[in-house]
Amino acid sequence: MMRSSFGPYRTVAVVTALLLILLPGILGAQLRSITAFTDYSLATGKRMNVETASAVGGGTQVRFGLSEEFAVGFSLGYKLYSLSQKDQLTAWNWDFWNNRYSITIRSNILADPNLSVQVGSVQKIDMVPAALTADHTLALSDDLHLISSLSAGAVFFSRRMFIVETWTKRFPAADHVFTYSYRNFAPNKKGSVLLASPGVTARYRLFESAELTAGARFTQYFIVDGLVGSQEFPFDNDINLTIGLDFAY
16 A cells, blocks of 8 residues: 555656756756746635635746747645535544544443543645746836746645544532543545646846745645646645745856
């Protein structure tokens, strides 16, 4: 199982490294800029009865100039999605919970009228998007530029969920209530999907070699049967807003 899960990650890492090394030389491109950015994402087309999903994250983009107007590059980022899913504890298909632990909880409560519990669940997704990008720059003024771009690549994700149990034990004779809580973690769901993402970014020059950037992207995700865990990805697309600092070369 470990080999099938991490094999695609190693392959993409090797291919990405080769592209970063070989692509600029093949295209005769020169390093143009390195951008560090932070972003906010909101899932729009949702799957699997997901009700809400939003993320914060960040990353780095490297661009190589082909001409004054055109450039290619590579971006690598990280997003932490928080989402709510209808009946997400049941939808996880967690054998330990469905066939054992939930039954134990009910039995304990029925056996002790002074014992009660509140059960909630929290779901997160760690996402690592990696993409190749081509873009075109339109100069609006000497200091302000508008960049339209198209990216294609893959997202590697790990969905995780845990149960939050808050137990209350009443002791009527002592007029005392004891409350405690803890978490139970479900097995993660890992996989990868492909992506295509058009976007637009405004760049404003602050100094000779530094620019402030702000942009928006729409990302479409593609569920592919041949990719490990692809069917576990919970939405089809999202909208992404970014702000960053660009260092020109």
